[in-house]
């Protein structure tokens with residue numbers, strides 16, 4: 001390691017500046033979460049902030065962890081593997097995998113993730129259950145639900161149809177290595193976001209009638225997390241409101 005380079009005053013000041021930026025952004029997001037929760041009479045502790053670090057440098061991730069962030073979100077296996085600190089498993093940090101996932105990546109994801117939010121088909125349930133078993137790990141599972149309105153023209157954001165939620169959830173419960181935690185969704189493009197989150201909440205209530213342990217709702221991103229909290233979200237996935245604008249190649 002080149003000490004002269006890392007000790008250079010310029011690089012030190014850039015990091016300090018970035019850290020100051022993230023301190024402010026994190027405080028602001030936490031305050032907005034608190035306001036949204038109290039506005040509907042919810043306890044602050046009932047909402048988990050997942051800092052979505054996809055597309056940002058490992059140094060940003062380290063800054064956030066240093067500020068006490070306990071939950072981080074990544075959506076691409078290759079990037080996450082390269083970026084996460086080697087000792088992540090030894091820290092009290094949970095990594096949430098939130099992106100579309102191919103079955104051949106499950107072994108890799110199960111090594112560092114505590115939770116997968118994008119579970120949307122039986123093959124993925126089987127592959128995750130198997131991967132967790134081989135690694136002797138347990139994984140929290142959120143079943144992703146599609147909230148698009150029928151006949152909607154815009155590209156789908158993924159997820160199972162509402163009518164298939166219970167069947168997929170049941171498959172999750174067949175694996176001793178998977179914990180069914182609840183539902184996840186992304187608000188439809190151009191649809192009525194409040195209606196969509198209300199619908200997700202109803203689906204969650206229905207699911208809990210059969211699976212009382214599945215009370216978590218992963219919903220809300222930078223543009224709509226307050227609305228999601230008002231509709232019962234227990235996990236909000238916030239990227240750009242914390243870290244700024246991502247490069248274009250990221251959705």
Ligand SMILES: *Cc1c(COP(=O)(O)O)cnc(C)c1O
Nearest residue numbers: 052075098221222237238239240
């Ligand atoms: C990128 C991403 C987020 C975070 O989006 P922001 O708008 O930057 O907050 C949340 N959820 C999923 C599934 C994502 O892919």
